[in-house]
Amino acid sequence: MATELTMPQMGYDMQEGTVVRWLVEEGAEVKTGDPVAEIETDKAVVEFESYATGILHRILVPEGSTVPVGQAIAIVGAPDEVVNGASAAPPAAAAPAATEDDGAVEPPPAEPSKAATPLPGPAEVLVPPPAPAPTATPLPVRASPVARRLADEMGIDLSQVVGTGPGGRITKDDVLAIHAPQEAAPPTPEPEPVVEAPAPAETVVDAAPTPVSLPAEELTAQPRRPVTHAAAEAEPLSRMRRQIARVTLRSKQEKPHFYVTSEIDMTDAMDMRRQVNAALEEQGGRITVNDLIIKACVDALKRFPKVNAFLQDDGIVTNEKVNVGVAMAVNEGLMMPAILDCGGMSLTEIGEASRDLADRAQQGTLHSDEYTGGTFGISNLGMFDVTTFVAIIQPPQTAILAVGTVSKNAVVRDDKIVVRQTMHATLSADHRVIDGAEGAQFLQDIKKSLENPLSLIL
Structure with a gap:
């Protein structure tokens, strides 16, 4: 069949x-x-x-x-x-x-x-193509479903829109391009200041003749405001930016985020990384700081399965596999493809999978399940010298870890001030699935693994 x-x-x-x-x-x-x-x-x-x-x-x-x-x-x-x-x-x-x-x-x-x-x-x-052609062009026959919905919401007649899609089909961008000038048109209603002028004048008329002329001068200057209003003629959002806007807005509206932050001593982890990379140099392999963080998160997710779950209707569904999504910056925005089924991967295997994922993301050859299969997310802005930030949870996931840069700082150890390499990590979690205490315990588990890095390779 x-x-x-x-x-x-x-x-x-x-x-x-x-x-x-x-x-x-x-x-x-x-x-x-x-x-x-x-x-x-x-x-x-x-x-x-x-x-x-x-x-x-x-x-x-x-x-x-x-x-x-x-x-x-x-x-x-x-x-x-x-x-x-x-x-x-x-x-x-x-x-x-x-x-x-x-x-x-x-x-x-x-x-x-x-x-x-x-x-x-x-x-x-x-x-008989000649007869229906003029009528069919502005109708749904030549417009995408999203374009028709946007046109209905904005009150735009599709017969007045010139399609730039395949075969002259009207796309979302075509509708938005029509809508932008309409929004930009109202800035030049110069008569409005003249109409509003009598209102302030009447309210101040009891004061004195002199102050009456001052509001009039201010009102005559108001037509210059369209200069600032011209910013409304900005370039329409790209498809990726619209998608990011929809997902992040929906996440913040539906998921009650809470945040817990901890400072992690990365000194021993950085030393171990140098030793591992020295051993892998002949094989052409290497591990990054992000690989260490991913491995620590994978181990913690297996010990805290609720963080690897998601809310469905009135129940909590625990994912059988650990699929860690890694936020990546691309030309038009960002994406979070996932390293699939990494629960049993070693540190070096995670390093290889992470490099492969990043390469294919730039080439545009990722598989669909790598886009949609993530069960937990990691966002690392350390390469931009960011110390601390909070990330927005990627639906339908329950949590995401935001990590900053690793830097040398003066800390107190055994009542002595010493220089250590530290990093701040903030967990954003869905309060409907886990509570603050469980989120804090999960973050402490990650911290313990990174501060005792041998546990990541044993």
């Missing part, structure tokens, strides 16, 4: 995706786990793997098209299986824009008799 490959949800709150490139052609054999397409999300371009084995009988969404999550983009079936046009009809009805934007949409009209109601509609539109 044929299997429809649908647009996957590759990130929290992802609503739609764009097929950037097909990696296989129609008629090619594919297996479960084989990369078949490159999908652009709000944050990156990700390889989409097939979850079915067989022949790729039909590609339903051409390169460059954007479709909602869950819409069919291809059909995989047995070698001798006949895939008729009926299989391709649901996506065409669900997203007419993708149907009309494709130049080769002639197969569906050839088989309208096999479908009940959905097919005759598109067939009639395609047969």
Whole structure:
């Protein structure tokens, strides 16, 4: 039986995706786990793997098209299986824009008799393209679902928007570009100061003739305010920035964050790191300070499983695997891909996995589960000489650790002032899942491991 490959949800709150490139052609054999397409999300371009084995009988969404999550983009079936046009009809009805934007949409009209109601509609539109074209352009046929929703919220007539997407399709950026000038237009209502002038004058009229003229001068200067209001004409947010805005806002609105901070003596850990790197130099390997922190967090998560859990409805679900997400800065913002199933990894294995993850994040070749599978997060701004900060929890996770730079400081040891290398770490946690005491104990467990670094390699 044929299997429809649908647009996957590759990130929290992802609503739609764009097929950037097909990696296989129609008629090619594919297996479960084989990369078949490159999908652009709000944050990156990700390889989409097939979850079915067989022949790729039909590609339903051409390169460059954007479709909602869950819409069919291809059909995989047995070698001798006949895939008729009926299989391709649901996506065409669900997203007419993708149907009309494709130049080769002639197969569906050839088989309208096999479908009940959905097919005759598109067939009639395609047969006489000159007549419906002007009407179809501003309608949902040529606009993405998000663009239509934004247009409704902003009161924008899509017939007045020029689409810049594939085949002239209207995108979110097109709607926002129309909305920006509308917001910037009101700054020049010069008559308003004149209308408001009598109001202040009447209230001050009892004072004296002289003060009456002062407000008038102030009011005549008010038209200059549009100079500062011109900042409203800023460049629209990128897809990644909008995604970051949605996720962080939702996290702060839904998750009652609490924070615990501790100072960690990293002197012994830094000494051990130098020794380990000296031993790994011939093999071309090395470990970073972040690798030490990841390993300490992995060990602590196994001892405190509730921190590795998440809230679902009225219950707490504990993740079976430890998948540590690592915040990474990229060109347009940041992402937090995860080192998957790292509960049993050694320190050197975590170092290798961390380097591989960072390389593939920059290349845009991460897998979808690495974007969405994190169970705990780490954000390290130490390389920017940041001492202390707090991080926002990545939904649906329960906690994230924010670590600062490792620096030399004067501390008291055995009633003596000595110089040690210290680091501040702050845990942000969801109060609905864990309480302050448990969060503090978890942080102390991390501190204990880093201050006794041999425990990280034994």
